[in-house]
Amino acid sequence: MTDPTISRRLFLGATVASGAALLRSPQPASIWSARGLLEGAPGIVTSERLRPVLPGGVQTGDVLHDRAILWGRVDRPAQCLVEWSTSEKFTNVRRVKGGVTNAASAFTSHLDVTGLPPGQTIHYRMQYESADSPGAFSEPVIGSLRTPQRPDARGNVRPVRIAWSGDMVGQGWGIDEARGGLRIYDALRRAEPDVFVHSGDNIYADQPLLAEVKLDDGTIWKNVVTEAKSKVAETLDEFRGCFAYNMLDPHAQKFGSSVPLITQWDDHEVVDNWFHDLVLQNDTRFTEKRVRVLAERAKQAVFEFLPIRRHAVERDRIYRSFSYGPLVEIFVVDLRSYRGANSGNKQTELNAASSILGPDQFKWLEQGLKNSRATWKVVACDMPIGLIVPDRMRNGERNYEAIANADNGVPLGRELEIAQLLRSLKAGNVRNVVWVTADVHYAAAHHYAPDRAAFTEFNPFWELVAGPMHSGTFGPNQLDGTFGPEVRFASPAPKPNRPPSDNMQFYGTLDVDPRTRALTAGLWDVTGKRLWSIEMPDETAR
Known part of the structure; x- marks a missing residue:
């Protein structure tokens, strides 16, 4: 089940690339298996079409002394599995399971991993197991984050x-x-x-992309354009697609797996200079004129696609x-x-x-x-x-x-x-x-x-x-x-x-x-x- 806000060409490209990597290496088994990746055991061969795919990598965010949000998104219902360790060699591994992703949240998952030691570099592996095809696992994604510190016994802290x-x-x-x-x-x-x-x-929901833009020197800037970025965002799926677009970039994916985020929003997650009572009467690009409605959809996408921890009450x-x-x-x-x-x-x-x-x-x-x-x-x-x-x-x-x-x-x-x-x-x-x-x-x-x-x-x-x-x-x-x-x-x-x-x-x-x-x-x-x-x-x- 693919996300309709991502173009077929881009999705197939990501899937083919992932499949090619799988053919060059042992097929991924569960990172939780008794003789899994830690020991380099051969994986279980599973049809590639059954494996979950992560089209946008992973992210971490809202890190506290002892916990962090680990975010991921897959292309189908799947359960998130995480191993973490303070060792890059993944010794003394801790394991955490998340819930099963679903279409209601665009197949995103937010796993709040607790019990982390303060002031440490945490190495983690994330993998998803298909809910519809048990035993079919995604490629594991490896990342790291650093938890905030507390003073040591002598009161010392690092920069x-x-x-x-x-x-x-x-x-x-x-x-x-x-x-x-x-x-x-x-x-x-x-x-x-x-x-x-x-x-x-984080996105410019109100500013679609053209395939080509001519620069002052006569050369052409060539945008990757997806369906969601071809018009202003109005539907929930279109707002989701704007976030998904940025995560197609390899630099964004590598960054997301290695640097924790603290995120906020401003106007362009919805529309330029918005406030709740604004009505877009004269903007012919929008069929939904009520900014209050657009903002509600955009905020849902913000919480789905960014690694934000939900407040307990609000x-x-x-x-x-x-x-x-x-x-x-x-x-x-x-x-x-x-x-x-x-x-x-x-x-x-x-x-x-x-x-x-x-x-x-x-x-x-x-x-x-x-x-x-x-x-x-x-x-x-x-x-x-x-x-x-x-x-x-x-x-x-x-x-x-x-x-x-x-x-x-x-x-x-x-x-x-x-x-x-x-x-x-x-x-x-x-x-x-x-x-x-x-x-x-x-x-x-x-x-x-x-x-x-x-x-x-x-x-x-x-x-x-x-x-x-x-x-x-x-x-x-x-x-x-x-x-x-x-x-x-x-x-x-x-x-x-x-x-x-x-x-x-x-x-x-x-x-x-x-x-x-x-x-x-x-x-x-x-x-x-x-x-x-x-x-x-x-x-x-x-």
């Missing part, structure tokens, strides 16, 4: 590296196999982060936090699910219309930052604070998509919520807060300080911008002076919508030194070239 970026397969730039595919995933894997934070726009909650030992805690926020409608953003009171975090998420973030014992608190935000991100005109008024409202004055609109948070953190003497984001499709470093600001009740902080991962490069956006931002670095495109072949695709890193507790931030391009960096001292040590 921590976090990477982040966003904006994948946007503005018509898809997988061009002749140009190396989604090269950013290879660059990120080589950077060897402990974890990668995807800052949103099943669809995206905001959450992750401790990486005493050095770093990451707070992931969601600026989509609780916002009021985009507007002129000049409200004088904080209410449902001017909110972007919402009261429950605001309280969670405020208390989490105050209570965190980590030296550095990283807020992974899907949109920037001070950059002006305009939306279209509505009712004769310029609307705004992000937090800033372009007036450089006292906080108004969505700025009210941010001002309240910053004021509270200053009152609580919460230091070492760094914001990371994507969204605007260029790399930048902004320093915020009260001596440059209209609103002054806050401690200075940094906001670091990275991206796009594999989309058109733009910029620069203008800054709003309400919170006193200053550009310390920017790498905007020489003209709009530069293709990935121009190498203007960016990611960022945060490295924390366990000896000095200093944080070094860096911004890098897709070739692995460092463009900018700064060492931030531990303010709590002063």
Whole structure:
């Protein structure tokens, strides 16, 4: 049973490649067999058509000190089987079984593996057994992840590296196999982060791909195009197909098996600049005009295709936090699910219309930052604070998509919520807060300080911008002076919508030194070239 959102050519290509590999090596038996792969025993010969196939590899995510989500997707009902060990040779193996995949969740599986040792590299093998043909196993996929650490008996910890970026397969730039595919995933894997934070726009559901795009030099960018990426996404299967498209890339698959993810969403998982009450009256590409309906379908695909752990009570909650030992805690926020409608953003009171975090998420973030014992608190935000991100005109008024409202004055609109948070953190003497984001499709470093600001009740902080991962490069956006931002670095495109072949695709890193507790931030391009960096001292040590 194949996924209808993947083209027949691509699916058959993946299946043939898998089959060819099987013919060159012993047929896969169960990794759980008494004399299975660990001993190199011959496999049981089974008809290839009965074996489950993983068209998009595997992913890991939401890693805690003692557990991790292992994600996979197959082409039929099948049970996930996992072996894991702290040894690359798979000695002292632990084994875990997942449930049987089904069509209702696009044959995806999320196995929450518990009992992992903290501060260790975990090597794992994932394999699926067909539910309809017991004894028919997929090829095993081997991967690794590193669990967050706890101090040893002497209080020692190792360095921590976090990477982040966003904006994948946007503005018509898809997988061009002749140009190396989604090269950013290879660059990120080589950077060897402990974890990668995807800052949103995991897909561009509202931007289909053309088979060919002519570049400025006269050459042709040739996209792989699937059925789902040939139109805007409206149905659940079409949203699923957008996620499945990105996972066809070999770099994405290799990255997914070796670097744990922390993911959030932004607008293009649904449609550009969306909010729940938006109706796409004038967009002829859509037959379903109600964005609220589209967002519900898109969010289901987000939770199906990304390795996110479901919240125990609020099943669809995206905001959450992750401790990486005493050095770093990451707070992931969601600026989509609780916002009021985009507007002129000049409200004088904080209410449902001017909110972007919402009261429950605001309280969670405020208390989490105050209570965190980590030296550095990283807020992974899907949109920037001070950059002006305009939306279209509505009712004769310029609307705004992000937090800033372009007036450089006292906080108004969505700025009210941010001002309240910053004021509270200053009152609580919460230091070492760094914001990371994507969204605007260029790399930048902004320093915020009260001596440059209209609103002054806050401690200075940094906001670091990275991206796009594999989309058109733009910029620069203008800054709003309400919170006193200053550009310390920017790498905007020489003209709009530069293709990935121009190498203007960016990611960022945060490295924390366990000896000095200093944080070094860096911004890098897709070739692995460092463009900018700064060492931030531990303010709590002063």
